[in-house]
Amino acid sequence: MLKLYTYFRSSASYRVRIALNLKGLAYEAVPVHLLRDGGQQHAAAFTALNPTALVPVLIDGAATLSQSLAIIEYLEETHPEPAVLPKDAAGRARVRALAQTIACEVHPLDNLRVLRYLELQLGVDADARKVWYRHWVELGFAAIERMLVEDARTGRFCHGDTPTLADCCLVPQLFNAERFGVPLEPYPTIRRIGEACGGLDPFRRAAPQAQPDAE
Amino acid sequence: MLKLYTYFRSSASYRVRIALNLKGLAYEAVPVHLLRDGGQQHAAAFTALNPTALVPVLIDGAATLSQSLAIIEYLEETHPEPAVLPKDAAGRARVRALAQTIACEVHPLDNLRVLRYLELQLGVDADARKVWYRHWVELGFAAIERMLVEDARTGRFCHGDTPTLADCCLVPQLFNAERFGVPLEPYPTIRRIGEACGGLDPFRRAAPQAQPDAE
Numbered sequence: 001m002l003k004l005y006t007y008f009r010s011s012a013s014y015r016v017r018i019a020l021n022l023k024g025l026a027y028e029a030v031p032v033h034l035l036r037d038g039g040q041q042h043a044a045a046f047t048a049l050n051p052t053a054l055v056p057v058l059i060d061g062a063a064t065l066s067q068s069l070a071i072i073e074y075l076e077e078t079h080p081e082p083a084v085l086p087k088d089a090a091g092r093a094r095v096r097a098l099a100q101t102i103a104c105e106v107h108p109l110d111n112l113r114v115l116r117y118l119e120l121q122l123g124v125d126a127d128a129r130k131v132w133y134r135h136w137v138e139l140g141f142a143a144i145e146r147m148l149v150e151d152a153r154t155g156r157f158c159h160g161d162t163p164t165l166a167d168c169c170l171v172p173q174l175f176n177a178e179r180f181g182v183p184l185e186p187y188p189t190i191r192r193i194g195e196a197c198g199g200l201d202p203f204r205r206a207a208p209q210a211q212p213d214a215e
Numbered sequence: 216m217l218k219l220y221t222y223f224r225s226s227a228s229y230r231v232r233i234a235l236n237l238k239g240l241a242y243e244a245v246p247v248h249l250l251r252d253g254g255q256q257h258a259a260a261f262t263a264l265n266p267t268a269l270v271p272v273l274i275d276g277a278a279t280l281s282q283s284l285a286i287i288e289y290l291e292e293t294h295p296e297p298a299v300l301p302k303d304a305a306g307r308a309r310v311r312a313l314a315q316t317i318a319c320e321v322h323p324l325d326n327l328r329v330l331r332y333l334e335l336q337l338g339v340d341a342d343a344r345k346v347w348y349r350h351w352v353e354l355g356f357a358a359i360e361r362m363l364v365e366d367a368r369t370g371r372f373c374h375g376d377t378p379t380l381a382d383c384c385l386v387p388q389l390f391n392a393e394r395f396g397v398p399l400e401p402y403p404t405i406r407r408i409g410e411a412c413g414g415l416d417p418f419r420r421a422a423p424q425a426q427p428d429a430e
Contacts (some may be wrong), residue, residue: 021307051361052316063305067319070311089292090278096285100318101267104282108323117350122339135332146266 002027005049005057007034007041008211011107012068013125014172017211019072021157021202023079027058031213034112069096071105072165084165096157098117098147098166102173106140110176130180137177141187144170148189156196163197171197216223217365220272222249223294224324224428227283228271232426234287236417237378238294242273246428251329284311284318287380299380310374313362313381317388321355325391345395352388352397356405359385363404371411378412384411390423 004020004027006013020027032055033040040046050066058065060078065071070076076085083090102151108114110133111202118124148154158166174194177184184191197203208214218287219242221228221237235242247270248255255261265272265281266302273280275293280286291300323329324401325348333339363369373381389409392399399406412418423429 037356051365052320052355052358055321063311065305066307067241067312067315069319070308070315073311074304077307089289090280092292093278093280093285096288097280097282100282100285104284104319104323105267105269105316108319109329114324117347118337120347121335121350122337122343123389124337128337131336132332140267161420172289189303 003030003059004028005030005032005046005055005059005211006211007032007055008208009212010034010055011172011176012054012103014175014206014208015068015168016056016058016071016167017173017206018083018163018203019075019165021205022082022084022168023075023083025075025079029212031211034214069099069165069169072168076165082162084163084168086159086164091153091159094151094153095164095166098144098158099169101140101144101147102169104200105143106136106173107176109136110180119203133180134182137173137180137182138186140173141177141182141190145187145189148193154189157193163200164200166202167197170194171203217253217275218245219243219340220247220261220274221426221428222247222270223423223429225270226387226391227269227318229390229421229423230283230327230383231271231273231286232421233378233383233386233418234290234299234380236420237297237299238290240290240294241295244427246426248428284314284380284384287383290332291380297377299378299383301374301379306368307375309366309368310379310381312416313359313373314357314384316359316362317384319423320358321388322391324351325395348395349397352392352395353401355388356397356399356402360402360404363408369404372408378415378417382408382412382418385409409423 002025006029032046041055047053049064056068058071065074085095115129118129153159155161157163158170171194217240221244247261256270262268264279267281270279271283273286300310329413330344333344363373368374372374372378373385
């Protein structure tokens with residue numbers, strides 16, 4: 001059986017949990033607590049699996065896989081149906097670009113370890129960290145809202161009427177934005193898609209509060 | 216002909232230039248100066264192409280593509296040979312994970328706009344910005360060095376003996392690290408691969424100093 005090293009509140013783990021559920025793949029969840037024991041992701045047993053000391057990690061037989069988007073692409077190649085990428089190259093590029101706008105432009109800046117660096121190394125206070133957090137979410141969401149509104153390929157979900165890799169990334173980022181109190185009024189399309197996803201069982205079962213290690 | 220909106224020193228543009236050259240694809244370079252005119256990427260004509268206001272953007276006929284890794288995946292699908300991803304799913308996942316370790320964990324934190332935020336919004340001085348810059352490169356490179364050393368699939372390049380998407384990402388990050396004076400002694404495998412890539416014409420022609428808009 002597939003084994004997923006995960007943390008309930010990790011946005012990147014959440015993406016992979018959604019994709020696994022969308023594809024109907026059962027997996028064993030192995031919780032890695034990012035705050036306990038100085039961060040269990042730094043334990044030698046874990047960095048032997050993933051030297052970047054980041055969740056998620058997926059084990060599939062002999063294969064040990066890291067980086068959420070690489071893992072989802074792997075799942076797409078090994079379990080093509082239901083697909084989380086469209087069939088046409090331009091559509092696939094669009095879905096990947098939406099996903100990467102979150103994974104490369106928003107999330108890395110609002111990661112736990114970055115917020116801790118701001119606090120501990122640079123002495124940035126809680127208010128200024130909140131402004132930082134919102135700044136990158138708002139910059140990313142404003143761009144994504146426009147990418148969604150201005151493109152006829154947007155449907156019930158980010159791309160067409162079935163969930164894709166883009167939705168796997170959007171929903172966890174939306175969860176984080178709400179958690180940090182980012183005002184979401186300026187992003188009606190993002191909110192609409194978030195609600196459509198929230199109505200689906202694969203997304204609900206992947207949510208942080210539904211995880212065995214939820215607090 | 217393909218049209219690439221690019222900036223000579225943009226790491227993400229550099230990745231795409233390498234991939235285009237590896238695949239032998241001719242393209243028209245359209246320079247976007249990230250510092251001039253308050254940042255030409257913010258002009259309405261450019262954000263109409265890419266609402267994230269980031270280079271690179273690739274135009275292929277009717278398709279307008281953004282996000283460097285999404286663009287390279289598109290090139291791989293539309294021009295499969297020579298391949299920049301291996302054939303097996305586990306190998307493809309490994310190459311993508313190496314690429315994403317740079318594109319999601321290192322580069323976003325050391326981006327021009329992040330360094331400017333640290334300076335202008337948070338008043339972080341030049342020395343502390345340099346420490347920040349190095350911190351994320353060193354964290355990422357230490358993990359990548361280990362991922363390369365501990366895996367028998369590492370060859371003359373990051374994965375086997377032909378360049379892949381991972382090398383397309385590693386070389387621009389190495390260029391930036393050298394530019395910012397990050398000590399590279401701890402990463403002999405990364406340096407060896409960087410030198411192997413540097414000997415190849417597609418990498419040389421993609422380098423910042425070889426661009427028409429180089430300063």
